[in-house]
Amino acid sequence: MTLDVFRAVADPTRREIIGLLAHNELRLSDISGYFDMTRPAVAKHLKILVDTGIVRQRVQGRETLSRLEAAPLKQMSDWVSRFEHFWEPRLDALKTIVDADFEQEPKS
Protein backbone atom coordinates (compact mmCIF):
# COMPACT_ATOMS: atom_id res chain seq x y z
CA MET A 1 0.00 0.00 0.00
CA THR A 2 2.14 2.82 -1.30
CA LEU A 3 -0.29 5.49 -2.45
CA ASP A 4 2.61 7.93 -2.74
CA VAL A 5 2.87 9.67 -6.09
CA PHE A 6 6.54 10.48 -5.65
CA ARG A 7 7.36 6.86 -4.97
CA ALA A 8 5.23 5.70 -7.86
CA VAL A 9 7.08 7.96 -10.25
CA ALA A 10 10.50 7.10 -8.85
CA ASP A 11 10.70 3.94 -10.91
CA PRO A 12 11.83 4.44 -14.53
CA THR A 13 9.64 1.63 -15.82
CA ARG A 14 6.59 3.28 -14.31
CA ARG A 15 7.54 6.63 -15.81
CA GLU A 16 7.76 4.94 -19.17
CA ILE A 17 4.37 3.33 -18.69
CA ILE A 18 2.95 6.75 -17.89
CA GLY A 19 4.48 8.02 -21.10
CA LEU A 20 2.96 5.18 -23.09
CA LEU A 21 -0.48 5.83 -21.66
CA ALA A 22 -0.32 9.56 -22.25
CA HIS A 23 -1.83 9.19 -25.68
CA ASN A 24 -3.12 5.62 -25.85
CA GLU A 25 -5.40 3.36 -23.96
CA LEU A 26 -3.54 0.07 -23.77
CA ARG A 27 -3.92 -3.50 -22.62
CA LEU A 28 -1.47 -5.07 -20.20
CA SER A 29 -0.01 -7.24 -22.94
CA ASP A 30 0.49 -4.20 -25.16
CA ILE A 31 2.39 -2.44 -22.40
CA SER A 32 4.50 -5.41 -21.42
CA GLY A 33 5.53 -5.72 -25.05
CA TYR A 34 7.57 -2.57 -24.61
CA PHE A 35 9.61 -3.94 -21.74
CA ASP A 36 12.26 -6.52 -21.28
CA MET A 37 10.57 -8.13 -18.29
CA THR A 38 7.76 -10.55 -17.65
CA ARG A 39 4.11 -9.64 -17.83
CA PRO A 40 3.46 -10.10 -14.09
CA ALA A 41 6.29 -7.66 -13.37
CA VAL A 42 4.66 -5.04 -15.56
CA ALA A 43 1.30 -5.88 -13.99
CA LYS A 44 2.73 -5.03 -10.59
CA HIS A 45 4.02 -1.69 -11.78
CA LEU A 46 0.65 -0.99 -13.33
CA LYS A 47 -1.08 -1.88 -10.09
CA ILE A 48 1.03 0.64 -8.20
CA LEU A 49 0.04 3.30 -10.71
CA VAL A 50 -3.60 2.33 -10.32
CA ASP A 51 -3.33 2.44 -6.53
CA THR A 52 -2.00 5.99 -6.64
CA GLY A 53 -4.73 7.00 -9.06
CA ILE A 54 -2.32 7.78 -11.88
CA VAL A 55 -3.82 5.07 -14.06
CA ARG A 56 -7.43 4.03 -14.45
CA GLN A 57 -8.65 0.78 -15.85
CA ARG A 58 -11.81 -0.50 -17.45
CA VAL A 59 -12.58 -4.10 -18.24
CA GLN A 60 -13.81 -5.00 -21.70
CA GLY A 61 -14.45 -8.67 -22.11
CA ARG A 62 -11.26 -10.46 -21.37
CA GLU A 63 -9.21 -7.31 -21.79
CA THR A 64 -8.38 -4.63 -19.28
CA LEU A 65 -7.71 -1.24 -20.81
CA SER A 66 -5.49 1.19 -18.94
CA ARG A 67 -5.50 4.92 -19.42
CA LEU A 68 -3.67 7.81 -17.84
CA GLU A 69 -5.30 9.90 -15.13
CA ALA A 70 -2.63 12.50 -14.76
CA ALA A 71 -4.23 14.64 -12.05
CA PRO A 72 -2.30 13.08 -9.14
CA LEU A 73 0.91 14.17 -10.84
CA LYS A 74 -0.09 17.70 -9.98
CA GLN A 75 1.17 17.01 -6.47
CA MET A 76 4.64 16.56 -7.88
CA SER A 77 4.29 19.54 -10.12
CA ASP A 78 3.24 21.72 -7.20
CA TRP A 79 6.09 20.55 -5.04
CA VAL A 80 8.80 21.03 -7.61
CA SER A 81 7.47 24.39 -8.75
CA ARG A 82 8.54 25.82 -5.40
CA PHE A 83 12.10 25.49 -6.62
CA GLU A 84 11.74 26.63 -10.20
CA HIS A 85 13.15 30.07 -9.55
CA PHE A 86 16.48 28.43 -8.79
CA TRP A 87 17.04 27.64 -12.45
CA GLU A 88 14.61 30.09 -13.99
CA PRO A 89 15.28 33.49 -12.49
CA ARG A 90 12.83 35.15 -14.87
CA LEU A 91 9.99 33.20 -13.39
CA ASP A 92 8.86 35.92 -11.04
CA ALA A 93 8.48 38.33 -13.91
CA LEU A 94 6.68 35.66 -15.88
CA LYS A 95 4.24 35.02 -13.09
CA THR A 96 3.38 38.71 -13.03
CA ILE A 97 2.65 38.68 -16.74
CA VAL A 98 0.44 35.64 -16.50
CA ASP A 99 -1.48 36.89 -13.49
CA ALA A 100 -2.14 40.17 -15.22
CA ASP A 101 -3.41 38.38 -18.28
CA PHE A 102 -5.71 36.11 -16.34
CA GLU A 103 -7.24 39.06 -14.55
CA GLN A 104 -8.18 40.56 -17.87
CA GLU A 105 -10.23 37.51 -18.81
CA PRO A 106 -13.97 37.24 -18.22
CA LYS A 107 -15.14 34.95 -15.46
CA SER A 108 -16.67 31.88 -17.10
Next chain:
Amino acid sequence: MTLDVFRAVADPTRREIIGLLAHNELRLSDISGYFDMTRPAVAKHLKILVDTGIVRQRVQGRETLSRLEAAPLKQMSDWVSRFEHFWEPRLDALKTIVDADFEQEPKS
Protein backbone atom coordinates in the same frame (compact mmCIF):
# COMPACT_ATOMS: atom_id res chain seq x y z
CA MET B 1 25.17 4.76 -6.25
CA THR B 2 21.73 6.07 -7.08
CA LEU B 3 22.29 9.34 -8.91
CA ASP B 4 18.61 9.37 -9.86
CA VAL B 5 16.79 12.58 -9.00
CA PHE B 6 13.38 10.93 -9.02
CA ARG B 7 14.51 8.29 -6.57
CA ALA B 8 16.20 10.87 -4.38
CA VAL B 9 13.02 12.88 -4.13
CA ALA B 10 10.81 9.84 -3.58
CA ASP B 11 11.63 9.75 0.10
CA PRO B 12 9.57 12.16 2.26
CA THR B 13 12.45 12.76 4.65
CA ARG B 14 14.64 13.86 1.79
CA ARG B 15 11.92 16.15 0.45
CA GLU B 16 11.74 17.73 3.88
CA ILE B 17 15.50 18.18 3.99
CA ILE B 18 15.32 19.89 0.61
CA GLY B 19 12.66 22.18 2.04
CA LEU B 20 14.80 23.00 5.06
CA LEU B 21 17.77 23.85 2.88
CA ALA B 22 15.76 26.00 0.51
CA HIS B 23 16.43 29.08 2.58
CA ASN B 24 19.13 28.09 5.03
CA GLU B 25 22.58 26.65 5.01
CA LEU B 26 22.56 24.06 7.76
CA ARG B 27 24.80 21.66 9.60
CA LEU B 28 23.99 17.98 9.84
CA SER B 29 23.12 18.27 13.51
CA ASP B 30 20.76 21.15 12.74
CA ILE B 31 18.98 19.07 10.15
CA SER B 32 18.77 15.93 12.23
CA GLY B 33 17.17 18.01 14.97
CA TYR B 34 14.10 18.25 12.81
CA PHE B 35 13.63 14.51 12.51
CA ASP B 36 12.68 11.67 14.76
CA MET B 37 15.56 9.48 13.71
CA THR B 38 19.23 9.13 14.45
CA ARG B 39 21.91 11.40 13.05
CA PRO B 40 23.54 8.71 10.90
CA ALA B 41 20.18 8.02 9.28
CA VAL B 42 19.85 11.67 8.33
CA ALA B 43 23.46 11.68 7.19
CA LYS B 44 22.66 8.88 4.77
CA HIS B 45 19.73 10.78 3.31
CA LEU B 46 21.91 13.83 2.98
CA LYS B 47 24.58 11.80 1.22
CA ILE B 48 22.06 10.63 -1.37
CA LEU B 49 21.08 14.25 -1.99
CA VAL B 50 24.74 15.19 -2.35
CA ASP B 51 25.33 12.29 -4.75
CA THR B 52 22.52 13.47 -7.01
CA GLY B 53 23.84 17.01 -6.87
CA ILE B 54 20.75 18.37 -5.14
CA VAL B 55 22.77 19.39 -2.10
CA ARG B 56 26.24 20.85 -1.90
CA GLN B 57 28.47 20.90 1.10
CA ARG B 58 31.40 22.94 2.33
CA VAL B 59 33.52 22.15 5.33
CA GLN B 60 34.17 24.86 7.87
CA GLY B 61 36.35 23.69 10.72
CA ARG B 62 34.60 20.74 12.29
CA GLU B 63 31.31 21.68 10.73
CA THR B 64 29.93 20.71 7.33
CA LEU B 65 27.45 23.17 5.93
CA SER B 66 24.85 21.93 3.45
CA ARG B 67 23.02 24.08 0.98
CA LEU B 68 20.48 23.46 -1.73
CA GLU B 69 21.56 23.23 -5.34
CA ALA B 70 18.15 22.93 -6.92
CA ALA B 71 19.16 22.70 -10.57
CA PRO B 72 18.92 18.90 -10.79
CA LEU B 73 15.27 19.18 -9.80
CA LYS B 74 14.68 20.72 -13.19
CA GLN B 75 14.76 17.19 -14.61
CA MET B 76 11.66 16.40 -12.58
CA SER B 77 10.07 19.67 -13.46
CA ASP B 78 10.63 19.04 -17.16
CA TRP B 79 9.24 15.55 -16.98
CA VAL B 80 6.09 16.43 -15.10
CA SER B 81 5.41 19.51 -17.19
CA ARG B 82 4.61 17.21 -20.10
CA PHE B 83 1.44 16.33 -18.26
CA GLU B 84 0.40 19.69 -16.94
CA HIS B 85 -2.24 20.20 -19.58
CA PHE B 86 -4.18 17.32 -18.04
CA TRP B 87 -5.13 19.41 -15.04
CA GLU B 88 -4.58 22.86 -16.49
CA PRO B 89 -6.38 23.02 -19.79
CA ARG B 90 -5.58 26.70 -20.17
CA LEU B 91 -1.90 25.93 -20.33
CA ASP B 92 -1.70 25.93 -24.10
CA ALA B 93 -3.09 29.40 -24.24
CA LEU B 94 -0.73 30.45 -21.49
CA LYS B 95 2.26 29.11 -23.34
CA THR B 96 1.32 31.21 -26.32
CA ILE B 97 1.16 34.31 -24.21
CA VAL B 98 4.52 33.67 -22.61
CA ASP B 99 6.25 32.86 -25.87
CA ALA B 100 4.93 36.02 -27.44
CA ASP B 101 6.14 38.04 -24.52
CA PHE B 102 9.60 36.55 -24.57
CA GLU B 103 9.97 37.28 -28.24
CA GLN B 104 9.33 40.91 -27.56
CA GLU B 105 12.26 41.12 -25.19
CA PRO B 106 15.72 42.24 -26.23
CA LYS B 107 18.39 39.57 -26.49
CA SER B 108 20.75 39.99 -23.56
Next chain:
DNA sequence: TTGACAAGATACCTTAAGGTTTCCTATTAA
Protein backbone atom coordinates in the same frame (compact mmCIF):
# COMPACT_ATOMS: atom_id res chain seq x y z
C1' DT C 1 -17.00 -26.96 -27.32
C1' DT C 2 -12.39 -26.90 -27.27
C1' DG C 3 -8.03 -24.29 -27.87
C1' DA C 4 -5.79 -20.06 -27.49
C1' DC C 5 -5.39 -15.73 -25.39
C1' DA C 6 -5.82 -11.99 -21.51
C1' DA C 7 -4.78 -11.33 -17.27
C1' DG C 8 -5.45 -12.12 -12.06
C1' DA C 9 -3.20 -14.72 -7.99
C1' DT C 10 0.22 -16.88 -5.35
C1' DA C 11 4.62 -18.32 -3.90
C1' DC C 12 9.08 -17.43 -3.92
C1' DC C 13 13.89 -15.19 -4.52
C1' DT C 14 17.46 -11.38 -4.27
C1' DT C 15 18.83 -6.98 -3.50
C1' DA C 16 18.26 -2.30 -2.18
C1' DA C 17 16.45 0.96 1.26
C1' DG C 18 16.05 2.80 5.57
C1' DG C 19 17.13 2.37 9.92
C1' DT C 20 20.07 1.35 14.38
C1' DT C 21 24.25 0.93 17.41
C1' DT C 22 28.84 1.62 18.17
C1' DC C 23 33.31 3.41 17.43
C1' DC C 24 36.72 6.67 15.65
C1' DT C 25 38.83 11.17 14.38
C1' DA C 26 39.15 16.11 13.95
C1' DT C 27 38.28 20.55 15.88
C1' DT C 28 37.28 23.90 19.19
C1' DA C 29 36.31 25.97 23.82
C1' DA C 30 37.31 25.97 28.67
Next chain:
DNA sequence: TTAATAGGAAACCTTAAGGTATCTTGTCAA
Protein backbone atom coordinates in the same frame (compact mmCIF):
# COMPACT_ATOMS: atom_id res chain seq x y z
C1' DT D 1 45.57 20.00 27.32
C1' DT D 2 41.55 17.90 28.18
C1' DA D 3 36.49 17.60 27.55
C1' DA D 4 32.81 18.32 24.61
C1' DT D 5 31.10 18.71 20.01
C1' DA D 6 30.63 17.64 14.83
C1' DG D 7 30.32 14.25 12.05
C1' DG D 8 32.50 10.23 9.24
C1' DA D 9 32.54 4.98 8.99
C1' DA D 10 31.51 0.22 9.65
C1' DA D 11 28.66 -3.56 10.93
C1' DC D 12 24.41 -5.11 11.27
C1' DC D 13 19.11 -5.77 11.06
C1' DT D 14 14.36 -5.71 8.87
C1' DT D 15 11.38 -4.77 5.43
C1' DA D 16 10.08 -3.21 0.98
C1' DA D 17 10.93 -3.36 -3.94
C1' DG D 18 11.43 -5.52 -8.15
C1' DG D 19 11.69 -9.58 -10.30
C1' DT D 20 10.64 -14.68 -11.66
C1' DA D 21 7.90 -19.04 -12.43
C1' DT D 22 3.69 -21.20 -12.31
C1' DC D 23 -1.22 -21.94 -11.87
C1' DT D 24 -6.01 -20.59 -12.51
C1' DT D 25 -9.99 -18.39 -14.40
C1' DG D 26 -12.68 -15.97 -17.76
C1' DT D 27 -13.60 -14.91 -22.59
C1' DC D 28 -13.59 -15.34 -27.40
C1' DA D 29 -12.81 -17.48 -32.02
C1' DA D 30 -12.67 -21.53 -34.84
